[in-house]
Amino acid sequence: MSGSIQDTFFEECEELLEAMDEGLTAIEGGDHDPEVVNAVFRAVHSIKGGAGAFGLDELVAFAHKFETVFDEVRSNKLELDTKLIQLLLRCSDHLADLVTVSRDGGSVDEEHNDVLIAGLEEYLDEEEEDLTFEPMGLGGPSVPLPLAAEEEKSYEIRFRPLKEMFGTGNEPFFLFQALSELGTLEVVLDETELPGFDAMAMDDSYLAWNLTLTTTEPKSAVEAVFEFVEGLCELSIASDKDAEEEAAALAALNAAFGVPGDSAEPETPAPFDAPAPAEATPMATPQATEKVETVKPESNKSEQRGPKPTLRVDLERVDRLINAVGELIINHSMLAQQIANLDVADLRDVETELEGFKNLARDIQEGVMSIRAQPVKPLFQRMARIVREASSATEKTAKLITEGENTEVDKTVIERLSDPLTHILRNAVDHGIEKPEDREAAGKNRTGEIRLSASHRSGSVCIEIKDNGAGINRPRVKQIAIEKGLIPENADLTDAEIDNLLFLPGFSTAKEVSNLSGRGVGMDVVKNAVTALGGRINVSSTPGKGSTFTIILPLTLAVMDGMVVSVADQTMVVPITSIIETMRGSDDMINSLGADGTLLSIRGNFVPICDVAGALGLRKPEGDKPPGVYLLVETETGQRSALAVDDIHDQRQVVIKSLDGVCGNIPGVAAATILGDGKIAMILDSESIIAASPTSATFDSDRRMSNAIAS
């Protein structure tokens, strides 16, 4: 099989696994709707089917067991109790692992595999005998159950796939294989419709099969085999025993198919393990398709199931488009500026056209951006697994509640959020949620709750991870920080500052190194990952009630609204989201505090002034007279500062150009942008500017720490 087909299979697996997770989560939440159960069953079955086609035996074996148990559930033979649901959830995780291993290589935890299989088999033991032989037969339509189980019957099956069937990846071979598991199967190929080689359309279906099955199974079991190709093939099943009852109906069907139902050509049984006719074979004439649609109303059903049509596009192409659009917008503003500088009397017409150009460019930009925007749902679903694994490893019970799953965020953000979220959630389970007994003693529900929510908040995305555990143990956090030499012993910290100590590099509160978290690389990794995305992370905690981590991220990585200012003859941009207010200051508003601290009085409140030029090292703070324009900004911790700049020019949307790879991390600078005149301007990071400014440093003795906290 070609690699690309296999790639497609794995891509589909991702979607199927997602669907499966979604279904199982719904089931876990108490939704036992047969449709949901069916959806999960279908997902597992499709994975099994695809895996079989690629010879991924381990995956097939496991999926088969999984599917069999699910089939029991589907036919209401097994009750979905908590224990079974937990097992199924673990199995779904394992199935996902198996898929990953099949794709990327590596090895599976055999022991874990065996444990799960044993767990699944427990549910099957009692009915083992029935089951092993009719793995797919239980969920069939509500046809009266077997007449007499021992009685052997023979079915004449006429099976003619339509080309759509091959389009969905179904293989006649596997259908026949499933049939042969029911009893003795004789397969006869009917190639009468096969045209000459020159007239053959490669993607059409010409072949049909006449099958004779001798089995003790009821007809429903036979029909169940074809359940997944319903509407994708012409099918007639005739039983010699049922003949009297159904003769009339069958005759009508056969007449409709134009097929002599019972007169199978008995000669030349095709060797069963002959290579299954691959993609090239099949194909229905248009008439055949029509016929089936009229005869088989079920075909509508499969259409409803189909997802909204989507297009898979190489991400690089989208990125290139985004870059090009960014350039287009810059180009537009340069053009506009050039035209404005021209010495022409009447520019009105040109300006009107230019305005239209601008609107179009914006439209394209928005459209392209929305391609990259994706709901956070798949990410959140994966997180459910993390919590499951973490709680079973720590022997705690915790459940994840997700909110705002449909919030759309840039794809890169979603991808790069996975690690930090995993880390936070593991920590929440490992350190946050208490042991069930302790919870009970504290008067809480035994099961810990972690709430993961996403929402849009004025131009940014807010992701919140809230647990109802014990909260941050502040005395211990502070003690550890002192022990590790991260803060001076006599440091007097506010609660918020202590909470934020968690983000210091090398800080880890785990008493002993557990499997899960506490490898010494702690929350600072999380913080770095979030900062790298242009976001901020903050933690708040109430002892005994739990902790909340808040991650604020930009909606998109590519554009933002900024205020264009000038600082020490340089043009710079301050993100508008951080600015509360701008004002022109006068001398009497400025008050000195200590040797080099200055405060700005705003309506009776005093706010520390941070000289941007000084903080960026562009001019000595004690040099010239302080500049006259102030931007009042607020940090995540709620601390306010006044950024002193020379002048404010404009407020506009700017395209963010990362400085990664251009130069190292510059304190105070978040990124760069290209202005209308083609010049580059630095985009300032107000938080780190304030941190770099001497006036607001909490501990002059240990700048590293104050940087880490405030930035």
Place this chain on the structure above:
Amino acid sequence: MQSQAEVKIGDQEVKHAQQSEFVSFTVAGQAFCLKITQIREIRRWAPVTILPHAPMDVLGVMNLRGAVIPIYDLSARFGLQQTEASERNVVIVVAVHGKPVGLLAESVSEIISINPEEIQDTPPVDSRYTMEYIQGIISHDDTMVRIINLDAVISAPEQGLS
């Protein structure tokens, strides 16, 4: 164009195939050169945007058709005096580690073709940086031209400013 010329000349072809071409330029009055294949383009100097907290030899960043590229002052990088950048100066755009980087030079002189055997090793001098930055020297028209080891001068971009 060069390759066509080589084919016409015929018997000199072999000799030419071994030759490499260097672009020579002056930095703080000294002659330096870079292999022509390392150079993407040469632009006239235009004021750059200053990077805060940047070391002396990083002049800032400039806009190269939508890309932000850092500009280094080669003179300061080599430990010579800082260049007073003006309209007469040039920015040589090179690709280092796959990223474009601009190098400020006083002026570009000429293209010189030389045989590999004409390249002399850098004689040992008392400066580690000189030994690292200068790959070899060429004698050309009675002047000494220093071949720059680009990878050493511009280390991995992340370290450029740290």
